[in-house]
């Protein structure tokens with residue numbers, strides 16, 4: 001069967017190998033204790049670590065939001081309806097809704113409206129989930145028909161809301177420019193757990209994308225961020241924030257919001273451990289030159 005034929009180009013593994021090839025120099029002499037405070041979409045957070053845009057969580061999405069709030073982190077939420085968005089908002093968390101590229105535009109507009117009513121900071125779309133891994137057909141996600149949105153459709157979603165709009169799944173300078181042109185406020189560099197085979201590691205593209213868009217777009221990166229040291233590397237290479245998905249899931253399922261909050265706090269502490277050792281007093285002053293890519297780790 002075609003489904004059993006192995007595919008080349010496991011983007012999750014490629015991503016890990018790339019992150020492992022980045023070594024960090026020390027600048028501890030004269031260093032000061034840093035702050036990880038980060039401003040995103042007009043709000044200041046304790047950390048640049050955000051939750052990944054997750055869905056179908058145990059025990060539920062509101063518990064993830066509660067955990068993010070407790071850790072002082074921005075919470076992205078993925079697939080789900082308006083009831084779930086209300087439940088998340090009631091936790092007091094600062095939220096961004098990533099909406100699926102539904103074939104039915106009403107599914108999209110209703111969630112945008114709900115995000116506005118619930119006081120979300122921003123909305124966005126995981127465009128990368130519109131097509132299948134192994135063919136170019138529009139995907140079906142948990143029984144819902146998706147559709148690859150045209151630029152005109154994306155523009156009308158963006159223009160329909162006063163909230164900043166983020167595109168998740170941009171993974172090139174070309175996509176970053178297009179997102180800027182159509183009015184996005186930010187992008188998430190992501191291959192959505194390897195939905196694209198042979199994808200360039202999002203962290204590898206960060207420097208060129210940052211250089212291309214300057215500070216005109218908020219640039220967030222996700223994918224295989226295992227600890228605060230990975231977060232540090234992404235921040236050094238130009239990210240405004242780093243999303244963490246799978247590492248939160250088991251602690252959330254077994255310990256509830258405290259489990260997710262603990263992981264975010266630990267990752268923030270690891271980030272700060274690396275910041276102090278590289279002489280960065282805050283997230284804006286992490287110097288990309290402390291990162292040394294080496295071939296012999298690949």
Ligand SMILES: Cc1cc2nc3c(=O)[nH]c(=O)nc-3n(C[C@H](O)[C@H](O)[C@H](O)COP(=O)(O)O)c2cc1C
Nearest residue numbers: 052053054055078079126192193223224244245246
């Ligand atoms: C269980 C699960 C559900 C997810 N649901 C969504 C979703 O609804 N929307 C979305 O944009 N991404 C979704 N993602 C993808 C994540 O946002 C993220 O891109 C991916 O997991 C890579 O990050 P990670 O390696 O930190 O998990 C999901 C991932 C997982 C593991």
